[in-house]
Amino acid sequence: MPMTPSPSAHRDIPAATVSRLPTYLRALHSAAARGITTVSSGQLASAAGVLPTQLRKDLSHLGSHGVRGVGYNVARLITEIARALGLGRAWPVAIVGMGNLGRALAAYSGFGTEGFHVVAVLDRDPALVGEQVAGLTVRPIEDLPALVAELGIAIGVLATPSDGAQTAADALVAAGVEAILTFAPAALALPPHVSLRRVDLATELHVLAFLRASLSDLPDVGVAG
């Protein structure tokens, strides 16, 4: 799991815990929407797909205080996790690369409900610049510094082909963006202060294929024809 190795001031919450907090938050929101005000670690854990001990250990890192014999107050836990994750305001996001994936991401409604807001879409191809995508006008890469300064863009999403990924990443960093999520299956060289996460679709499929193959060790697909 690619993550910038250097930064040490993670507010002393382990990286593995941070990566599970959003899931807990979603489960809590869903519970709150159903009128539930108190949950036990067992209930919340099963909704999130983890073990109860895992959940309690995770929550203990935020110093969160449930009530013994009772459980956690849903509203309070939502507040605490949101604060731990640095939410409470909408983070402005820029997406670079307006191919199929970039367009889909720009239109993805999930971001908005989770505290993120796509405020800029860019592409290096002049033929795409000026086009409308998800209610935004596609801008050229050269506009990045101005857009970052103007809109306070904090996170850049790379949806370019592998070739252009490093160049686009350099442009983001030069413009002052310090957090990048890339979908390009390429190794990126970045300054140590820039946080990087990579989502690699082909790798996920490869891992699945491996698991699948190691289960049924048949050369043929396990479907009786």
Place this chain on the structure above:
Amino acid sequence: MPMTPSPSAHRDIPAATVSRLPTYLRALHSAAARGITTVSSGQLASAAGVLPTQLRKDLSHLGSHGVRGVGYNVARLITEIARALGLGRAWPVAIVGMGNLGRALAAYSGFGTEGFHVVAVLDRDPALVGEQVAGLTVRPIEDLPALVAELGIAIGVLATPSDGAQTAADALVAAGVEAILTFAPAALALPPHVSLRRVDLATELHVLAFLRASLSDLPDVGVAG
């Protein structure tokens, strides 16, 4: 990192190693395309964004034999990794959910070059059934058993909203699919023999926002206005 916890017959290659092999494979293909026939662990590791010791340890799990003092034969290493990953044939993939993301995935050219082939696209919405997406006709969920049997579909990709994810997953499992990649931010209950990977875009952004916030502990975005 969501992965089915049960299966033990991973061909004794650690999960963490498996998740890096595809990256090595890409770097090797790229090297081969440039006419390079031998690489050292240092060269390959920097192309893949890992440490040389990590790479050598990983390769040692496949019993791979490089040549001391020289390095690895590119062609041979490609063959060994491909075999370890169970490649060598194109895995047929079905994508369920033809919203923005599903369409983008169906059109994603990366899959084809990596040993995967999107052979079916489905949606539960009758209004979408029959439409053409990436050269395929959208089929109803009910066609899954027939499609799996006919096309040997081994991997299902879920690009549905969270609501429909469990239902769609059940349909895939009932049709005989034993490996699922889901983009829906929901916990899925699946039989233990089914492998599951989850890609959660919102979670990735949350983690980035956390890292970003813990670096510059300003309430404001770190751009001098």
Place this chain on the structure above:
DNA sequence: GAATGTGAACTCCTTCACAGCA
């Protein structure tokens, strides 16, 4: 009685140090 919070054991992964070989 019921459920949280946490030290301690355990498992997994990464990194180091260096032996082994061309």
Place this chain on the structure above:
DNA sequence: TGCTGTGAAGGAGTTCACATTC
């Protein structure tokens, strides 16, 4: 001399057992 392969050390994360509190 140069680079691979690997046992051993170190670190991170998960699970267990149980003391603690309502």
